[in-house]
Amino acid sequence: MLSVTCIAPVNIAVIKYWGKRDEDLILPLNDSVSATLSTDHLCTKTTITTSDSLTENKIVLNGKEESFENPRLIRCLEEVRKKADAANKCRKDILKWNIKVTTENNFPTAAGLASSASGYACFVYTLACLYGIEDQEISSIARQGSGSACRSLYSGFVQWRKGELPDGSDSIAVQLTPADFWPEMRIIVLVVNDMRKKTSSTGGMSTSVKTSKLLKHRAERCVPEHTAQLVEALKGKDFETFGKITMQDSNQFHAVCLDTFPPCVYMNDTSHAIVTLVHRFNDLKKDIRVAYTFDAGPNACLYLLEKDVPEVLATVNKVFPNDALGSPEYIKGIPVEVSQLPAADEQFCANGQNQLKYIINTRVGEGPKRLA
Numbered sequence: 416m417l418s419v420t421c422i423a424p425v426n427i428a429v430i431k432y433w434g435k436r437d438e439d440l441i442l443p444l445n446d447s448v449s450a451t452l453s454t455d456h457l458c459t460k461t462t463i464t465t466s467d468s469l470t471e472n473k474i475v476l477n478g479k480e481e482s483f484e485n486p487r488l489i490r491c492l493e494e495v496r497k498k499a500d501a502a503n504k505c506r507k508d509i510l511k512w513n514i515k516v517t518t519e520n521n522f523p524t525a526a527g528l529a530s531s532a533s534g535y536a537c538f539v540y541t542l543a544c545l546y547g548i549e550d551q552e553i554s555s556i557a558r559q560g561s562g563s564a565c566r567s568l569y570s571g572f573v574q575w576r577k578g579e580l581p582d583g584s585d586s587i588a589v590q591l592t593p594a595d596f597w598p599e600m601r602i603i604v605l606v607v608n609d610m611r612k613k614t615s616s617t618g619g620m621s622t623s624v625k626t627s628k629l630l631k632h633r634a635e636r637c638v639p640e641h642t643a644q645l646v647e648a649l650k651g652k653d654f655e656t657f658g659k660i661t662m663q664d665s666n667q668f669h670a671v672c673l674d675t676f677p678p679c680v681y682m683n684d685t686s687h688a689i690v691t692l693v694h695r696f697n698d699l700k701k702d703i704r705v706a707y708t709f710d711a712g713p714n715a716c717l718y719l720l721e722k723d724v725p726e727v728l729a730t731v732n733k734v735f736p737n738d739a740l741g742s743p744e745y746i747k748g749i750p751v752e753v754s755q756l757p758a759a760d761e762q763f764c765a766n767g768q769n770q771l772k773y774i775i776n777t778r779v780g781e782g783p784k785r786l787a
């Protein structure tokens with residue numbers, strides 16, 4: 416019997432992936448860029464056991480057995496085995512044994528917090544460790560579990576290059592900067608709703624490709640421009656440009672969602688109140704100090720620098736007062752002393768009680784890791 420346990424991170428895109436040119440191989444219409452978030456606060460943990468006595472493949476997700484008859488899981492398993500077979504790093508008979516997967520996310524699953532990204536990255540990385548090929552290029556395999564999963568295989572800021580080849584072998588993730596390149600960078604996740612979302616990313620983007628003319632223009636013209644500007648801003652640690660492109664790209668992605676027929680509405684009134692808060696805060700500072708981005712759900716991810724965290728959190732707490740403020744369960748992640756936060760500017764006023772479920776205060780982090 417062999418058993419391996421690994422953890423893998425979540426990633427949050429600043430240039431969004433939305434739309435496939437090949438649904439089967441999960442090949443995107445455009446490049447995307449994300450930050451890998453610290454596994455200290457958000458991660459998937461997966462154990463894979465293999466033995467010749469297992470009579471079938473099994474997967475237990477968050478304590479509940481799920482069907483292994485999932486084409487994405489099966490494809491990832493087959494592709495890792497194919498690569499391991501070619502690399503000759505593992506006994507051939509072991510590659511034929513069934514596997515048992517036990518996996519847990521320490522954050523809500525299928526709620527628009529990128530669980531499919533950390534989940535499939537962890538699945539593929541753990542399998543690669545089991546078969547001795549973790550040092551090889553495996554992002555093109557994780558991509559076939561969930562597109563965004565390919566970016567979770569690297570630390571720091573990561574680009575998923577869309578590639579050109581029909582077989583998808585050049586549609587891979589590459590690291591843009593290591594995790595400690597911009598150590599002051601922080602990510603604050605404002606969780607508005609952690610329930611399972613109604614329209615999955617897979618379904619939503621498929622309808623967008625079929626019906627949105629804006630998506631075509633975005634993929635061909637806007638994303639290449641956004642990506643080039645964002646990569647330059649990252650290299651030069653130019654937060655103002657980084658923040659502006661991040662917000663514009665998120666807004667354009669949600670504009671494509673509304674241009675989809677029938678429309679995909681992911682942001683809600685609280686999300687829009689967060690957008691207003693961020694623009695007011697930046698106006699007050701006469702500078703871009705904080706940027707929002709929204710995935711396929713109402714939750715906001717704020718990118719900002721460490722020096723601005725106290726004032727931004729104070730403003731968030733003023734606009735979104737919460738009965739749980741002060742409890743460690745409300746602001747998770749990097750500890751914050753709520754009583755030490757400065758007073759928010761007087762122009763901000765309360766938007767409504769308990770509109771946020773909780774907040775995660777985190778940073779850019781490392782890629783997947785094998786646990787001892």
Ligand SMILES: Nc1ncnc2c1ncn2[C@@H]1O[C@H](COP(=O)(O)OP(=O)(O)OP(=O)(O)O)[C@@H](O)[C@H]1O
Pocket residue numbers: 459476518519520523524525526527528529530531532533534535538563615616617710711712
């Ligand atoms: N730990 C895991 N191991 C294997 N598969 C997982 C794991 N976690 C999530 N998944 C798969 O990902 C699916 C959820 O993906 P979905 O894209 O709907 O939500 P999300 O990733 O949380 O949101 P988004 O992609 O919009 O950020 C789950 O139903 C499951 O099939």
Ligand SMILES: C[C@@](O)(CCOP(=O)(O)OP(=O)(O)O)CC(=O)O
Pocket residue numbers: 427428430431432433441447531532560561562563564616617618710711
């Ligand atoms: C809005 C997004 O989070 C969409 C993520 O979509 P998925 O990677 O979950 O979709 P599939 O490839 O169909 O599994 C943007 C992003 O992460 O780039």
